[in-house]
Amino acid sequence: xxxxxxxxxxxxxxxxxxxxxxxxxxxxxxxxxxxxxxxxxxxxxxxxxxxxxxxxxxxxxxxxxxxxxxxxxxxxxxxxxxxxxxxxxxxxxxxxxxxxxxxxxxxxxxxxxxxxxxxxxxxxxxxxxxxxxxxxxxxxxxxxxxxxxxxxxxxxxxxxxxxxxxxxxxxxxxxxxxxxxxxxxxxxxxxxxxxxxxxxxxxxxxxxxxxxxxxxxxxxxxxxxxxxxxxxxxxxxxxxxxxxxxxxxxxxxxxxxxxxxxxxx
Amino acid sequence: xxxxxxxxxxxxxxxxxxxxxxxxxxxxxxxxxxxxxxxxxxxxxxxxxxxxxxxxxxxxxxxxxxxxxxxxxxxxxxxxxxxxxxxxxxxxxxxxxxxxxxxxxxxxxxxxxxxxxxxxxxxxxxxxxxxxxxxxxxxxxxxxxxxxxxxxxxxxxxxxxxxxxxxxxxxxxxxxxxxxxxxxxxxxxxxxxxxxxxxxxxxxxxxxxxxxxxxxxxxxxxxxxxxxxxxxxxxxxxxxxxxxxxxxxxxxxxxxxxxxxxxxx
DNA sequence: GGATGGGCTTTCACTCAGTGAAATCGTGGG
DNA sequence: CCCACGATTTCACTGAGTGAAAGCCCATCC
Numbered sequence: 070x071x072x073x074x075x076x077x078x079x080x081x082x083x084x085x086x087x088x089x090x091x092x093x094x095x096x097x098x099x100x101x102x103x104x105x106x107x108x109x110x111x112x113x114x115x116x117x118x119x120x121x122x123x124x125x126x127x128x129x130x131x132x133x134x135x136x137x138x139x140x141x142x143x144x145x146x147x148x149x150x151x152x153x154x155x156x157x158x159x160x161x162x163x164x165x166x167x168x169x170x171x172x173x174x175x176x177x178x179x180x181x182x183x184x185x186x187x188x189x190x191x192x193x194x195x196x197x198x199x200x201x202x203x204x205x206x207x208x209x210x211x212x213x214x215x216x217x218x219x220x221x222x223x224x225x226x227x228x229x230x231x232x233x234x235x236x237x238x239x240x241x242x243x244x245x246x247x248x249x250x251x252x253x254x255x256x257x258x259x260x261x262x263x264x265x266x267x268x269x270x271x272x273x274x275x276x277x278x279x280x281x282x283x284x285x286x287x288x289x290x291x292x293x294x295x296x297x298x299x300x301x302x303x304x305x306x307x308x309x310x311x312x313x314x315x316x317x318x319x320x321x322x323x324x325x326x327x328x329x330x331x332x333x334x
Numbered sequence: 335x336x337x338x339x340x341x342x343x344x345x346x347x348x349x350x351x352x353x354x355x356x357x358x359x360x361x362x363x364x365x366x367x368x369x370x371x372x373x374x375x376x377x378x379x380x381x382x383x384x385x386x387x388x389x390x391x392x393x394x395x396x397x398x399x400x401x402x403x404x405x406x407x408x409x410x411x412x413x414x415x416x417x418x419x420x421x422x423x424x425x426x427x428x429x430x431x432x433x434x435x436x437x438x439x440x441x442x443x444x445x446x447x448x449x450x451x452x453x454x455x456x457x458x459x460x461x462x463x464x465x466x467x468x469x470x471x472x473x474x475x476x477x478x479x480x481x482x483x484x485x486x487x488x489x490x491x492x493x494x495x496x497x498x499x500x501x502x503x504x505x506x507x508x509x510x511x512x513x514x515x516x517x518x519x520x521x522x523x524x525x526x527x528x529x530x531x532x533x534x535x536x537x538x539x540x541x542x543x544x545x546x547x548x549x550x551x552x553x554x555x556x557x558x559x560x561x562x563x564x565x566x567x568x569x570x571x572x573x574x575x576x577x578x579x580x581x582x583x584x585x586x587x588x589x590x591x592x593x594x595x596x597x598x599x
Numbered sequence: 600g601g602a603t604g605g606g607c608t609t610t611c612a613c614t615c616a617g618t619g620a621a622a623t624c625g626t627g628g629g
Numbered sequence: 630c631c632c633a634c635g636a637t638t639t640c641a642c643t644g645a646g647t648g649a650a651a652g653c654c655c656a657t658c659c
Contacts, residue, residue, distance in 0.1 A: 077616070078343040078646070079383040086407050094410045099606060108648050113608060118344040123442070126413075129544070131606085135411040137442050142351050143408025144465030145359045146400040148391075154464070158455075177388070177402050190423075199419070200409030279394070342645070343617070364635060373619055378637060396635090 081107050082115055086124070086139075091201055095132040148175050152284060153185045155314045156275070160187055163288065163307045167300075170195050170289040172270075174210040176218060177202070179226055181211050184284070193268045193291045206231050206245055207238055209272030210285040212258035216249040217274055217282035223249065237262045257305055258285075259297040268292055271300045273308035278316040286311065346372050347380055351389070351404075356466055360397040413440050417549060418450045420579045421540070425452055428553065428572045432565075435460050435554040437535070439475040441483060442467070444491055446476050449549070458533045458556045471496050471510055472503055474537030475550035477523035481514040482539055482547035488514065502527045522570055523550075524562040533557060536565045538573035543581040551576065 088096060088104035096104070102112035116133060119125040123138025144150040153173065160171045164187045171187040172195070180202045188195060197203065205211040205218075205226055215226060231240040239245045252258040258272045272287035286308050288300055349370035353361060361369070367377035381398060384390040388403025409415040418438065425436045429452045436452040437460070445467045453460060462468065470476040470483075470491055480491060496505040504510045517523040523537045537552035551573050553565055 077383060079347055079380060080387075082344055082347060083383075083387045083389065089407060089410050091410065094412065094416070097606075109606085110608075110648060111646080114646080115344060117608095118342060118348075122345075122348045124348065135407060135414075137411055137413045137440065137447060139404070140408040140411035140414030141442075141447060141465055141467075142354060142400060143405040144414075145354050145356065146391075146402055146405035147359065148402045149400075149405030149409075150465060151359070175402065177406075182402060182406060200406050200415060202406075362635075363637095374636075375619060375638080376617080379617080382637095 078115075081105065081111065082119070085112065085115055085119065086135075089135055091198060095128065095130075095134050097132055101133060148283070149184060152315075156284075156286070156311045157185065159307050159310045159314070160185065160286065163187075163286075163303065164189065166303065167288060167290075168192065172197065172210055172287045172289060173275075173284060174203075174208075174214065174287075175284045176205065176214040176222075179205065179222060179229075181205055181208070181214055181285075193289060195268065195289050196265070204232055207234060207260060207263040209258045209260040209270030209287040209289075212248060212252055212260060213272045213274050213285035213287075214282065216252035216258065234264045235262055235266050237266075239263065255301075257301045258287075259301075261297070262292050266292075269295045269297065271295075271297050271304050273301070273305040274312075275308050275315065276312040283315070284311075343380075346370065346376065347384070350377065350380055350384065351400075354400055356463060360393065360395075360399050362397055366398060413548070414449060417580075421549075421551065421576045422450065424572050424575045424579070425450065425551065428551075428568065429454065431568065432553060432555075433457065437462060437475055437552045437554060438549060439468075439473075439479065439552075440549045441470065441479040441487075444470065444487065444494075446470055446473070446479055446550075458554060460533065460554050461530070469497055472499060472525060472528045474523045474525040474535030474552040474554075477513060477517055477525060478537045478539050478550035478552075479547065481517035481523065499529045500527055500531050502531075504528065520566075522566045523552075524566075526562070527557050531557075534560045534562065536560075536562050536569050538566070538570040539577075540573050540580070541577040548580070549576075 084105035084107065085101055088101050098113060098116060099109065101116060102109045105112065107115070116125060120127055120133070120136070123136045125133045125139075126136040127133055152175065156173050160173060163171050168189050168191065170189060170192045172183060173185040174181045174183050181204075183197050183199055183201050183203070186195070186197055186199055203211065205215040215223060227242040227245060231238070231242070231245065233240050239248060256273065260270045260272070262269060268289050269292040270287045270289040272285050274282040275284040275286055277283040286304060288304055290300070349372065350366055353366050353369035363378060363381060364374065366381060367374045370377065372380070381390060385392055385398070385401070388401045390398045390404075391401040392398055417440065421438050425438060428436050433454050433456065435454060435457045437448060438450040439446045439448050446469075448462050448464055448466050448468070451460070451462055451464055468476060470480040480488060492507040492510060496503075496507070496510065498505050504513060521538065525535045525537070527534060533554050534557040535552045535554040537550050539547040540549040540551055542548040551569060553569055555565070
């Protein structure tokens with residue numbers, strides 16, 4: 070009497086966790102069962118186990134939320150808190166110098182995930198959230214991550230319809246392809262009003278010990294008081310500093326560094 | 335041929351996640367199986383599913399680490415990133431005014447978990463880590479969290495042997511009991527060189543909408559340039575600001591507020 | 600009062616997902 | 630070459646997991 074033979078217990082547990090999103094971080098058992106496509110009794114049993122362990126917590130309102138224990142374990146992710154800890158001092162420097170928004174992101178599949186954000190109180194408001202996802206083809210960090218992603222990822226992104234946010238968003242695959250080539254040539258990316266009409270971002274790659282691009286850092290500034298070309302070296306230097314903290318051999322990091330900057334030894 | 339009848343699949347999956355600690359964030363499959371006390375073939379299967387979903391990631395060295403997907407889900411924990419987002423602006427204010435370390439922690443069972451930390455470059459070095467755990471009976475945040483914890487938690491802590499870090503650490507249950515009463519009376523806690531001989535911390539409670547203490551905030555300063563009594567109102571005010579952000583009715587927050595401060599309306 | 604409904608838990612008989620010992624498959628030393 | 634170590638696959642067995650249905654709890658409404 071197994072309704073969906075082939076469905077593993079583990080996949081059900083993970084589907085339950087998957088049901089939580091930034092938009093709905095608190096769910097009743099029924100909602101959980103519906104979203105995870107699991108019969109209610111089964112959901113009840115799995116959820117009880119997750120609560121006992123601390124992966125979920127049940128609030129006074131009877132709704133379930135992600136538990137602190139899961140946050141703790143998640144904080145051990147090298148690409149999450151680990152990266153953040155290494156990058157934060159440099160991000161703060163960048164903020165102190167510019168007083169603009171500083172963002173740090175990595176690629177997960179065909180999207181990017183924001184790892185950290187320093188939002189100046191007087192800087193342009195940005196709609197990103199730490200832990201939130203976004204498409205790769207519009208933001209500065211996204212363009213960098215896409216430009217240095219495996220060919221397969223690029224092709225999949227170019228093949229899918231490219232969502233539009235403003236009239237300046239690149240939605241033509243050919244134009245995007247050329248933009249990515251430009252990013253690789255210069256070593257930084259500029260996204261001019263592609264997400265909102267008031268902001269512009271300049272991003273640079275962050276490389277891991279093997280020289281591959283593992284993350285991207287960007288400055289988001291008001292488009293009318295911005296000079297992307299002037300900001301680029303600043304962001305690139307920050308990217309290189311964090312790369313070094315990650316253990317990048319200097320040679321590898323320098324490989325794609327084209328703009329004339331004094332060697333950061 | 336079930337070796338440990340009564341062991342659920344879910345418990346095995348969670349035991350695998352439990353195997354990762356700040357001290358060992360990268361494990362081979364064999365290590366995982368050993369720590370989780372699961373036969374290797376079984377561990378292999380469960381781990382494969384976790385990797386497919388993104389809960390774990392396998393590095394170039396063959397070791398497994400916590401994956402970004404788990405970090406993402408964990409970031410939805412209200413007591414984790416949720417609390418941090420609400421508290422951060424106030425914590426930054428506190429840092430700007432004092433240029434000392436600011437810490438934010440919640441209680442999980444009989445320990446505390448650090449949610450966020452602002453560590454000034456020129457402030458005393460602290461050995462805490464975001465996502466890290468610590469005992470309740472020594473730090474400022476710990477004393478606050480313990481003082482307002484359910485009686486059961488207090489009794490369990492008092493019954494167990496109290497670990498000592500310095501010659502000033504409170505290890506006598508009677509003295510601890512009196513210290514907790516003092517915290518409740520004054521509405522703040524001072525931990526003077528109880529963890530390291532160079533630092534002192536002053537902590538205050540953060541209350542949730544129902545008036546219960548859900549977190550604690552503290553300043554950690556060098557013990558020789560510190561005046562706890564002068565710092566207390568500052569930290570308490572910060573605690574109340576964050577409480578308000580959490581939706582605390584003003585009355586409830588004021589209930590245990592004894593030190594004369596102008597009403598923060 | 601009691602009828603209705605929404606949300607959750609328990610019962611119960613069935614069965615396939617999960618299991619682990621053993622064999623197999625790398626891979627890297629010596 | 631063989632050995633050691635780690636990881637994966639095979640295979641026959643079985644109890645953990647299952648879900649329909651019934652039961653339970655607690656509002657809310659008439």
